[in-house]
Amino acid sequence: MNSVTKELLSSISDFKEGFKGAYNIREDSGCAGRQSSEYIKIEPKHDKPGIVIRISAKAQQETVYIPACVTHSGVSDLVYNDFIVEDGADVIIVAGCGVHSDGEEEARHNGIHRFMIGKNAKVVYKEKHIGTGKGTGARNIDPVTEIAMGENSYMEMDTMQISGVTSTNRTTTAALAAGAKLVIRERLLTDGEEYAKSDFKVSLYGEDSGVDLVSRSVAKGNSHQDYHSVIIGSCRCTGHSECDAILVGNGVVNAAPELHAENLDASLIHEAAIGKIAGEQIIKLCTLGLTEEEAEQKIIEGFLK
Amino acid sequence: MLELKNIHWKTPENEEIVKGIDLSIPEGKLTVITGPNGGGKTSLAKLIAGLYTPSTGQILYNKEDITALSITERAGKGIAYAFQQPVRFKGLTVRDLLELSAEDTLSEDKLCAMLSTVGLCAQEYIDRNVDGSLSGGESKRIEIATVLNRKNAKLLVFDEPEAGIDLWSFSNLIKAFEDLKKQGGRTIVIISHQERIMEIADHIAVIAEGKVQTFGPGSEVLPSLLCKDKKCACPMNSIKKEGC
Numbered sequence: 001m002n003s004v005t006k007e008l009l010s011s012i013s014d015f016k017e018g019f020k021g022a023y024n025i026r027e028d029s030g031c032a033g034r035q036s037s038e039y040i041k042i043e044p045k046h047d048k049p050g051i052v053i054r055i056s057a058k059a060q061q062e063t064v065y066i067p068a069c070v071t072h073s074g075v076s077d078l079v080y081n082d083f084i085v086e087d088g089a090d091v092i093i094v095a096g097c098g099v100h101s102d103g104e105e106e107a108r109h110n111g112i113h114r115f116m117i118g119k120n121a122k123v124v125y126k127e128k129h130i131g132t133g134k135g136t137g138a139r140n141i142d143p144v145t146e147i148a149m150g151e152n153s154y155m156e157m158d159t160m161q162i163s164g165v166t167s168t169n170r171t172t173t174a175a176l177a178a179g180a181k182l183v184i185r186e187r188l189l190t191d192g193e194e195y196a197k198s199d200f201k202v203s204l205y206g207e208d209s210g211v212d213l214v215s216r217s218v219a220k221g222n223s224h225q226d227y228h229s230v231i232i233g234s235c236r237c238t239g240h241s242e243c244d245a246i247l248v249g250n251g252v253v254n255a256a257p258e259l260h261a262e263n264l265d266a267s268l269i270h271e272a273a274i275g276k277i278a279g280e281q282i283i284k285l286c287t288l289g290l291t292e293e294e295a296e297q298k299i300i301e302g303f304l305k
Numbered sequence: 306m307l308e309l310k311n312i313h314w315k316t317p318e319n320e321e322i323v324k325g326i327d328l329s330i331p332e333g334k335l336t337v338i339t340g341p342n343g344g345g346k347t348s349l350a351k352l353i354a355g356l357y358t359p360s361t362g363q364i365l366y367n368k369e370d371i372t373a374l375s376i377t378e379r380a381g382k383g384i385a386y387a388f389q390q391p392v393r394f395k396g397l398t399v400r401d402l403l404e405l406s407a408e409d410t411l412s413e414d415k416l417c418a419m420l421s422t423v424g425l426c427a428q429e430y431i432d433r434n435v436d437g438s439l440s441g442g443e444s445k446r447i448e449i450a451t452v453l454n455r456k457n458a459k460l461l462v463f464d465e466p467e468a469g470i471d472l473w474s475f476s477n478l479i480k481a482f483e484d485l486k487k488q489g490g491r492t493i494v495i496i497s498h499q500e501r502i503m504e505i506a507d508h509i510a511v512i513a514e515g516k517v518q519t520f521g522p523g524s525e526v527l528p529s530l531l532c533k534d535k536k537c538a539c540p541m542n543s544i545k546k547e548g549c
Binding site: 292 | 354
C-alpha cells in the first residue's frame with residue numbers, strides 16, 4: 001500500500017494503522033489487502049473485476065471496510081462489488097473512494113455496488129468520496145448503487161462527497177419489499193468548475209415499505225449540480241424526499257424531484273429549497289465574533305454535517 | 306461606557322428612522338430603552354451592535370470611536386447582541402451556537418448550566434438543530450443564552466427578550482437579568498415594553514419618533530409611564546403589564 005492510499009484511506013474511512021475485522025482495500029485496480037472474518041467472507045469475482053461480500057446471519061453489529069483508491073493520473077478503475085446480506089444480519093459497511101491526480105491525465109474510479117439484503121437484515125452503508133492532488137487531470141468518480149431490500153429489512157445509506165472531485169455521476173436505485181425501510185442521507189460539496197449529478201430512483205412495491213431521502217448540497221465557485229429523484233409508490237407505502245441546496249458565488253443547482261403515486265394508499269412527499277446563505281445567519285455569527293468568511297464556512301460545515 | 310452622539314439613520318428607502326439621538330449608557334448598569342412601536346428602538350440596538358451604520362453621528366465605546374467598525378470588530382470589543390427574531394440554522398445545533406458564543410468547547414455540565422439559566426433542560430436541547438423544529442419561545446431562549454454566555458462580553462444588548470416567552474420562562478428571565486446585575490462588571494441594555502423589566506432597570510430611556518424623549522433613573526421615569534387605569538391605557542402605547 002503506497003503513502004497516497006494511506007492518506008486517502010484516512011480521509012474516506014477511519015483508517016489508522018489498519019482495519020480490524022473484514023476488509024478489502026482496492027488500490028489502482030489491484031488489491032492492497034484483503035481479510036475475511038468468521039461471519040463476513042470476501043471473495044474475488046472471476047468474470048469481472050470486483051469482489052463478492054457474503055455477510056452471514058451471524059454477523060451482528062460487525063463492520064466491513066471496502067474502500068477504493070486511485071493514487072495517480074492515467075488510471076481508470078472499474079469495479080463490481082456485490083454485497084449479499086443474509087436474513088437477519090446486522091452489518092456496517094464502510095466503503096468510499098479517493099481519487100488522486102498529480103498529472104495531466106484523468107484519474108477515474110467507477111464502483112458498481114449491488115446489495116441483496118435479506119429479510120429482517122439491517123445494513124448501515126457509509127460512503128465517502130474525495131478528490132486530491134495538484135494535477136490538472138480530471139478526478140472523476142461515477143458510483144452506481146443498486147439495492148434490493150427484502151421484507152422488513154432496514155438500510156441506512158450515508159453518502160458524502162467532500163471536495164476535489166471534478167465530475168461525478170451518482171446513480172442509486174432501490175426496490176423495497178413489504179415492510180422494508182430505506183434511509184438515505186446525501187451530502188455534496190462542489191467548487192470551482194466541478195460538476196455533480198445525483199440520480200435516485202426508489203421503487204416501493206411492498207406493502208408498508210418506506211423511504212426517507214434527504215440530499216443536502218453546496219455549490220460554490222462556478223460549479224454545477226443536477227439533482228433528480230424519483231419515488232414510485234405502487235402500494236400502501238410512505239416516501240419522503242428533501243433536497244436542500246446552498247449556492248455560493250456562481251454555483252448552480254437544478255433540482256427535479258418526481259413522485260409517482262400509483263396507489264390510493266401511497267403517501268409521498270417532497271420538499272426542496274435552494275438559495276444562498278441567509279444574510280441574517282452570517283450576521284448572527286458575526287455578532288459572536290466570526291468574520292463573514294468564517295461564518296459562511298461554519299454555516300456550510302453545519303449544513304453538510 | 307457607551308455614548309451615542311447625534312445619531313441619525315435612514316432606511317435604504319431613505320426614510321429617516323433615527324433622528325438625532327444623544328444618549329450616554331452608564332457603565333455597569335442596566336438601562337431599558339422603551340417607547341412606542343416604530344419609534345426607533347430596534348434600529349438603535351442594531352446601530353450599537355453594528356448591524357446598521359449611522360447616516361451621521363458618532364458612537365463612542367469606552368471613549369473609542371467605533372462608528373465605522375464592523376459587527377465582528379464590535380463583537381471582539383465585547384459588544385453582544387440578542388436578536389428580537391432569533392435566526393434559524395439548518396445543521397447548527399444548540400451546542401454549536403453556545404460553543405461559538407463561549408469560544409470554547411463546553412462540557413455537558415456547562416451547557417446544562419447555560420441552558421437552565423433560560424429555563425431549558427440541556428439534555429433535551431444540546432444536540433437539537435437551531436431550526437424550524439424549535440418553537441419561537443425555545444429559539445428565543447437559546448438566543449438569549451448565546452448572549453448571556455458570550456465570552457468577554459462587556460456590553461449586552463437584548464432586543465425585546467420577552468417577546469414569545471411564556472410567563473414561567475419570563476420570570477426566569479427576569480431572575481437571569483437580576484443575577485447579571487448582581488454579578489456586576491457588565492453593562493446591560495434591554496429594549497423592552499415590559500413593566501417587570503423596567504422595574505429592575507437602573508435607568509430608562511424613552512424613545513419616540515426617532516429621538517430620546519426621556520432619560521433618567523428607573524425609579525423616576527417608570528411611574529410616569531405606568532398604566533393610569535385598569536383598561537391599560539398606557540402612555541405612549543409602550544408599557545405592557547402582565548395580563549395586559
